[in-house]
Amino acid sequence: MKLEFESRLLELQSKAETAKSEPSYHMDPDLFEKLEFLEKENSALKMELLIQSEELEIRAIERDLSNQAAETASKQHLDSIKKVAKLEAECRRLKAMACRASSTNDHKSAAASSNCAESLVDSQSDSWERLNAVEMDIRKMGGTEPNMSEPSCSDSWASALIAELDQFKNEKAVNRNLSASSPEIDLMDDFLEMEQLAAMPNNKSGKHVESGNVTTQSTLAESSLRAELEAMIHRTAELEQKLERMDAEKVDLEEKLDKMDAEKAELEEKLEQMDAEKAELEEKLEKMDAEKAKLEEKIEKMEAEKAELEMALAKSQDSVEASELQLREATMQLEELQRELNLVNESKRIVESNVSSMEMEAQTMTAKINSLEEEVEMERALSMQITVKCQKLEEEQWRMKQEVELQQIAKSNAEVKIKQEDLEVAAGKLAECQKTIQSLGKQLKSLATLEDFLIDTASIPEFSRAALPIPKTVGESWKLPSNVTFSHKRDLNSPGVVAGTTCPSISKNDGNTPPSSSSSTSSAMPSNQINPEKNRNGFAKFFSRTKNGIQLEL
Secondary structure, rough: HHHHHHHHHHHHHHHHHHHHHHHOOOOOOHHHHHHHHHHHHHHHHHHHHHHHHHHHHHHHHHHHHHHHHHHHHHHHHHHHHHHHHHHHHHHHHHHHHHHHOOOOHHHHHHHHHHHHHHHHHHHHHHHHHHHHHHHHHHHHHHOOOOOOHHHHHHHHHHHHHHHHHHHHHHHHHHHHHHHHHHHHHHHHHHHHHHHHHOOOOOOOOHHHHHHHOOOOOOHHEEEEEEEEHHHHHHHHHHHHHHHHHHHHHHHHHHHHHHHHHHHHHHHHHHHHHHHHHHHHHHHHHHHHHHHHHHHHHHHHHHHHHHHHHHHHHHHHHHHHHHHHHHHHHHHHHHHHHHHHHHHHHHHHHHHHHHHHHHHHHHHHHHHHHHHHHHHHHHHHHHHHHHHHHHHHHHHHHHHHHHHHHHHHHHHHHHHHHHHHHHHHHHHHHHHHHHHHHHHHHHHHHHHHHHHHHHHHHHHHOOOOOOOOOOOOOOOOOOOOOOOOOOEOOOOOOOOOOOOOOOOOOOOOOOOOOOOHHHHHHHHHHHHHHHHHHHHHHHHHHEEEEOOOOOEEEE
């Protein structure tokens, strides 16, 4: 049974290890708890088996010791039986010698000795029969091995041993009685001899010689018998000592037998407990077999689930790989977008710096334009003053013309040369004025385009996104706005240029004078009067503000 338990435990252990070695990520927690509980029960059963095996070993050792003690006791018993057999042989020999000597002794001594011998022979024959029976039992016990499962043999052997020891006690008591009665027998023998000696003188003399020979023979026989009896008494004393020793050994053996009986009872109780435990273990093993079958079914189901999960895992791995590829592509795109964003940020910073610089330039240009507008206002005021003065001068000129017309007639010849020189000087001054007017016109064109540009940019909300179209070279052309008009007049070399500016010209010609002379004189006088004013007031008189805007007159 122990081997069956161990084999079943090994099978359960192997199955538990195989169940453990399988992947446990899809197992139920109930199965884990059951497996742990079964492992705990398995370990507990192992411990119980180890304890029971140790107890069985201890009991086997105790049984071997008890068998050895019984063997030693049986050996001692056999030795005592052999000694008793030797004593019986000596008793028989003494009995034969006593029978020979009993013919010369009296009937009483013969009867007494015969009774004693018969009692000894009977007791020895009984003891011999018992010893033979014990020897047969011992031989039977020696032929069959001792077994714990057959307690009847040990009981019969113990009962036979106790009976033999009781018989030895009885024989010892008989021997003691014999030893106690031996002095009485000696006294009886002495008394009989004295009676025979007393009766011998009454007989005949012939018979006296024969009786003397018989008495001498009888005395010799009696002396030899007495010596033999003393030797037998000595031997019986020795046998009594040996029997006492055997009694002590018997007591020890009885105590050992009692202990062995108690141990036997304990072993029987333990065997009963082990049988009960064995039945419980068998029930547990049956339950474990049923649970094992259930677990095998669950393991099969779990293996099917495992296969399904492996398929799902393979699919998920494929999807994960595809998603990883997409993620890599997305990361590459993100890196490219990040680079583009960095470039855009850098360009944005550059544009912002350019815009800030352009805003600073625009602010400076607006400041310049404001200053130029102030100058223009001042020039306009001066131009108004100049126009007033021009009107006054024209009136004076008209008066002077009338006076000059009157005087020209007389001084025409002398003054013609002077007028020509004055006209040449005036023409040079007019050329210089034209150059200054052209430069001022260019500046006004640039200012006009800047003003229109600032007005347009002020109306645009997203000015910071675009760059200002400011020309950097002198050769770039500035477009004049629609509110600035640029009017060319007639050639300044022609007569009446100064009169055709803003002041009303005198178109009346005197009937007496020619038109050329009148025009030349009329143009010479205002030119002489206007040139100092132009040199003092700058270019303000060439501009005029109208409803449509600023008008430049050249």
